[in-house]
Structures are given as structure tokens and as C-alpha cells.
Amino acid sequence: MTPIQITYPNMMVILPEVVLSCWVFFMMMADLFIPKEKKEINAVLGLIGLAVTAVSVFMVLSYGDISSFNDSMRSDRFALFFKLLFIITAALAILISAKYIAIEGVNWGEYYSILLFSVVGMMVLVSATDLVTVYLGMEFMALSIYVLTGFIRHDVRSNEAALKYFLLGAFSSGLILYGMVLLYGVTGSTNVYKIANFLAANDNYSNPLMIASVILLISGFAFKIAAVPFHMWAPDAYEGAPTSITAFMSVGPKAASFAALLRVFLVALPVMKPHWVAIFWGVSAISMVVGNVVAVAQTNIKRMLAYSGIGHAGYILMGVIAGTRMGVASVLLYMLVYIFMSIGAFSVIILLRKTGVKGDEIKDFSGFARRYPSLGLCMLIFLISLIGLPPTAGFIGKLYLFAAAVEAEYYYLAVIGVLMSVVSLFYYMQVAKTMYIDEEIEGQELVPSRALTFVVYFCAAATLLIGMFPDGFISAAMAAVLPI
Amino acid sequence: MELLLFYIFGGVAVLASLGLVTGKNPVHSALFMVVVFFVIAALFVLLGAEFLAAAQILVYAGAIMVLFLFVIMLLRLQPEELRNTSRHAFQKFFGIVLSLVLMAQIALIVRGGFFKGAKGNYTPEVVSGFGGNTEAVAAVLFTDYLFPFELTSLILLMAMVGAVVLTKKELK
């Protein structure tokens, strides 16, 4: 028997993942020694871990494009850009969680460990250049989020949300896996570059297996980004999950799934582009329409934001459909922008949550801005940004998405996008109206949490900053574009 | 000989799967599933993959399905409670039609010879060069697929912590 030759892999490729995983191990151990009353220490530990990970991301940045592990992981600027986004997202999520989970009575240390584990999953997902690692990263991320969705064990809504999300998520993983298997069957490889080379060298354009595989992959990914017709889980999961997790999963997993989607479709399957563009076109258009129109009818603000998130997935898909450098850059930029406006809006909702009061109905916001003018203004900024009006970041993000679509000559899609933004004006302004015009109501005292108010102000500031001085962020997104 | 065995095992697999989905009693369905795992293991043996066959039985038939049975028994699901599925008649019909369509598609694809991808490297000669199936699996697992292998252990750790958090009776 010959001993197995193990070549030492280039660990720099997965340095951020390794650093963060080790930190999570440490946190799990440390949690055992932290008394019940001081679980906030876990949040601080989590933030430190994220900071260390951020440093490691910048360290890896100087190495340029590197790949390792039989070319199944790649660390390029595209991946590192997303990794930084996840670190920001997770940091904001931890800040808004500390007080909130104490109110919900689920103040356990595992919350932070699992949250950070899902970040590890996302990091793997954006670096993955092999279908096997793509799948594993996706499962890692998704499993953590399922657990976090059901984290309020004593709340039936949370349980229901987790179960629905889990069952449908498992189903969609099956679809993706099936698509991957067919892809492997045709090309004989799971590596995205090898698949691309094989498809470029052999004509498989009208191979029914390839078409089936593309359809299955799109179905699975559409589920992960909550695009119509695979969006049914989103409102229930968003409503039932702890609000801090809703904020997190409206951004993080969505961004990670978009990154993987870009890598799989633009790198591995450019040959099949006419096929998948046709399907994505429909998905994008119908997502924008359904998401924005159904959102109008919602009375629960978490559900409303869930539908608006479905609409946003439709907008972002425009960048994927364009498939140009400009298109990819606009996706990256929009994900960055979306973090601040979405987490900002959700953290205002959390501000209203206190023992005995849910505070996630739109009517709970009655007179909110009159009682708390500065926080009300922040919420208004988030709403304006979600609509996509200047001078906020949402405007810049949408401008680039629409521009990318127009540049790639998808005029109808851009028109639908603009029209649906007008529809969204209606329901976002409904919230603004409730805040500014309706009578103040009883029991609107806020939870005193400096971390939470800091996040609200920080997100508002970031939204305005990107909206008014976008140049730096745009060039960062352009620099991080995949080599296509 | 091999072909004959393949048809026998394949036939049993198909019949057992049918029993699995049509069975009224959840315990019977679970047992049919065990049968399916067994014949799949037998098919692995036919392909010369003894290690996978043993792992298949050990993991799926020996561990996972036992836990399934365990849960079914603890819930004491009686057939009567599950029979109230008349409102799913439409879904049932739709499901049968769709699976027939899917089967026709797969048959067409296989018949049509669309699998024209590169053949894999692991011929019987290559595998025996490693010193056997087990060694070949190990060699691939610890070189090419090292990262997915390690990542899986992280996923399992996360899933374990998550399951404990969600179900443990009292948390400190």
C-alpha cells in the first residue's frame, strides 16, 4: 500500500474562514463560563472575532487572486468584497441582537456562535469555485439560519417559521443538487472552470440535460434569494423569526446566494447564457411585480419588508441578467447599500419591541416620528432609500442596476423596475404617513439600548453617505467584479 | 451474471420504493426504505465499491433509519390518523402524472445518449492500484476533497449545537 501524498494546501485562501471558525470554537467554550446575567459578553466576543476576521480579510487581499484545495476555493477580490459585507452585516446583527434576545427570553450564548457559523458558511459560499463546495457552503449557511429562525423556542410563530423554512429549504437544496448532478454528468467535472472549458470546447447548447440542469439550478437559487415563484417561505420566515435574525437573513444569505449565483452562471455557464437569461428575465419581472404589489396589502411591517425584499431580489436580478462588468458591479453595490437600509429599518422595528409588546404591526408606528423626531427621520431615510429616491444610497444602487439593464438592452425589464418602484412608493409612504400624521399611541416607550440606537443612526448615516458621495463605493464595487 | 443481479436488485429497489410511497403504515414505509438502502448497497457491491456499500448500510440502514423508526414509534402514529388525506387527492393525481412525465424524460435522456461528458479517471485498474476501494476513497477524500471533508464536520458540529439548543429541556 502506498501512503497517500498530501500536498500542503495554501491556507491563505481560507484564512478568514479558519480564523472565524476557531473564534467560534473559543466562544462556545467561553460561553460555558459566562453566567446567565452576563450573556452580553458573548456579543462583545463576537464583535472582537469579526474584527479579527476583518483584519485577516485585508491580509489576504494583498495576496491577489489565489486558489487552493484542488481549485475548489478561490480568494479573489470578488469573494473578499462579499466577505467584508458579511462581516459588516454580522456585526450590525450582533449589535441589534444583544438587548432584543434578552427581551425575547432566549439569551443563550449559542445564538452568537450559530450566527457566526452562518457567516463562515457564507464566506465559503462566495469563495467556492467547485460545485461541491458551493453546495456545502450553502447548506452550512442555510442550516444555521434555520436554527436561528426557530430560536425563540417558546413562540409558535418562530417554530412554524423555522419548520416551513427548513422543509422548503431542504427541498430547494435537493433541486440545486439535482441540477449539479446533471451538470456533472454532462461535463464530467464539478469545478466551475473545468465546466466552462468543457462547455466551450463541446457543443452542448441544446443538450436537454444541460437545459434541465440550468432550470433546476435556477429554481434552487431562486428559492435562496426569495424570488417569485419560490418566494412563499419568505413572509412566514421573516415574520416568525426573531427580528434581529430577520434583519440578518434579509441581507446576508441573500448576498451570499447572489454571489454564488453569479459565480455559477457567469463563470461556469456563460455558454448557456441565452437559456438562463430567458428564465431569469421572467423571474426578475414577476418578482418585482408580485413583491411590490402584494406588499401593499400587508399590515405587518415584517411581512411588508419581506415582500419588498422579494421585489428587491427582482431588481438585483437585473444586474445578473445584464451579465456585464457593469451589471455585476451594480449587484455588488446594491448588496452593500441594501445592508444598511434593510438592517436599519429592522432595527427601528426592534426598538419598538419590549416585553409584552410585539411592535411589528404598521399601526404600532402611529405618531412615532412625532414622539421621537430623530429616530423617525432615520426610518424615513431608510424608507426613501428602499424606494430608491435621491439623495439616499438606494437611489445610487437602483440607478446602476437600471443603467446596467439598459446598457445590456433589456429595456422592458428596466421599465418594469421603474414602474414597480413607483408602486413601492405607495406602501413605504404609508408607513411614513403613519409615523408622521397619525395620532400618537400609548405604550410606545422605547427599549433603552445604546447599541440599537447606534445601529439606527449608523445605518442612516451610511445610507446618506453612500447616497451623496458614491464614487468611492462604486469604484470599490467595480474593482471587485468577477473577471468575465 | 452481473446483469442478472443488477436487474434483480434494481427490480427490488423499484418495488420497495413503490411500497415506500404507497404504504399506509409509516412503520412499513420505513421498513421498505431499509430495503431500498440494502439493494442500493448491493448495487454498490456490484460496481466494486465495497466500502461505499458498507458505509451505506452502516449509516443509512443502521443509524438513520433506526432513528426514524424510533421517532415513528414514539409518536405512535396509527394508520387511521394518516388516512385522512382525501383532500390531497388532486395532489396525488398531479404527483403521479408528474413523476410519469419525469420518468419519460429521464428515459429519453438516457436513451438519447446525451451524456457525452468526459469519463471519470477511476477505472477498476486505477482503484486496485491504490490497493482497493477503501484506499482509493481515502486517497481522494484526503487530497482532492480535503476541504469539503473538513467543512462537513463543521456543518455537523453546527447542526448538533443547533439541535441541542432547539430541543434541550432546560437551558441555563
Add this chain to the structure above:
Amino acid sequence: MTEFIIIMLVKMFVIFGAVMLTMTYITLAERKILGYMQIRPGPNRVGPWGLLQPIADGIKLFLKEDIIPDKASKVVFVIAPAMALIPAVMTLAVIPFGPAVTIMGRQVDVYMADVNIGILYIFAVSSIGVYGIVLAGWSSESKYSLLGGLRSSAQMISYELSMGFALVGVIMMSQSLSMVKIIEAQKGVWFIVPQFFGFIIYITAAIAELNRTPFDLPEGESELVAGYFTEYSSMKYAMFMLGEYINIISVSGIVTTLYLGGWSGPILPPLAWFMIKLLAVVFFMIWVRATYPRFRYDQLMTFGWKVLLPASIANILLTPVFMKIFGYL
């Protein structure tokens, strides 16, 4: 081809017959030894020293009325004893009783097959054994049976892990999964010496897997009447007993092979050495049964997960260190 099939068939009958014979007398030995250990004579009415007792027992079980409870799930109730017996018999196929012998000018191995995944095969097959018990418990529609079945499946799943991990040490040292190769690897020193902790863990877990005292909670008669086979009678009951005792033989055979050097030994022929070692292990198990009281259920679970499992993992970690120090690597 035909020659191969004939040889295999003959071997099958010989091994199966020999095992059945050994097994019947192990039941007697167990009762006798238990008797002497408790200072009482044990069975001594049928034949000299009770030597015909197992045969009388067999006839009795054959002739008894076969009862299937009215509410039982009939098919499963009938299949369950077979599902308990078959894996037990299947394990025998890979146990190497002796090296090749020459019979009528042919080289014949005294074992059914030397598969290159021998240990894994044993594991896979024995993990199936739990189905018979679980299903017997479930199909009887009796609360004692169900509780017994549940207990035993929980117990078997818990202890299977430590059992498997204990064997990893042996696999590491022999660099093979094949039973014959493992015996060859013990030419110098039996693995019971370098793998002493592994041996202790394995035999503890194996006794638990066999549902024998002190781990015989699934059939703890003071709580559960007779556990999962409360409702069984006649031949079906006998099949459970058969399965149990064949399992004892195969576990002893595995211990002999993996830790006690298998058939190797001076002067005496290999087959005799194998039998001696095997019976010694069987005697050890009976001795344990006579010595220890039964665990409480939570103690059993705690012991399995919090003592045995970490210990077996520690064994895996320590084995390479040991191998490095003593120059195995």
C-alpha cells in the same frame, strides 16, 4: 464455478452446524456456570450432568403453541424474529476460524469469505440487528414490548459508536480492514497488549450491544416482564434466543480475531486455538453476568455517552502516539 459453489455450500453447512452445536451447549454452559457461581447445581436432570438439557429445551420450544397476539401487526410480528436472527448468522461469514487446510487435495479456507472490508462488514451487519428487536417491540402492541424495544434501540445506537471507535485503534495498528490480515498483523504480539484500553472499551460496548447483564435493561424482567419478546412464544421466541447466542459466539469470535491473535498459537492446531480463545471469551461474559447487577437506565446512557465514548476517542488519539513511540510507524 460449480466446484466453487459446492465448496461454499459445504463450508456453509459445516460452519453453521458447528456454530449451532456450540451455541446449544453454550446455553447449557451458561446455566451450569451460573449455577456453580451461585452455589447450586444448575440443570442436572436430563442426561448425565444435564447434557441433554439443550435438546429437551429445543423440543419443548418446537412443540409449544405458537401465539400471535390479536392486535399485533401480523406481518412485522412474524418477520421480526427472522430479522434478529439473520444478521447474527451473517456475521459468521467473515469470522476466520482457521487458516487454509488441505482436504482431498484442495486448499480450503476455514471461513466463508475474507472480504477486504471485513470489520466494516461486521459493523454494517450488526447494526441491522437492532431492527429485529425494535420491530418485535413495536409489532406486539404491548407496552412492555414497546418499552423494551425502545430501550434496546437507544442502547444499541449509543454503544455502537464507542464500539466502532474502539476498533479504529486495531485498524490503525494493522493497516487493514481484512480479518485475515489483522490476524497476520498480530504475529508478534496480540493486540490486547498494545490496545488494552480499546479491548476494554470494545468488550464493554459489545456486552451492551448483546443486551447482556449488566446492560440487559431491554429485557429487565423486574420492570418489563421480558422486554421486547414478552409476547413471543414457541419457535419465534426460540429464534430470538438463537440470534442472541449466535451473536455471543460471533462477538467472541471477533474479540478473538481482533485482540487475541485469532487462530495463532503454539503446538495445538489453529482451529483448536481459536476455539479455546473463543470459549474463554464466552466464559468471561458469563462470569460478568454472574458478577454484576443491572444498571439503572439513566446510568446506562450516561455511561455510554459520557464515559465510554470519550474514552474511545481518547484511545484513537493515543494510538498513533503509542505507535510512534514503540516504532510501529
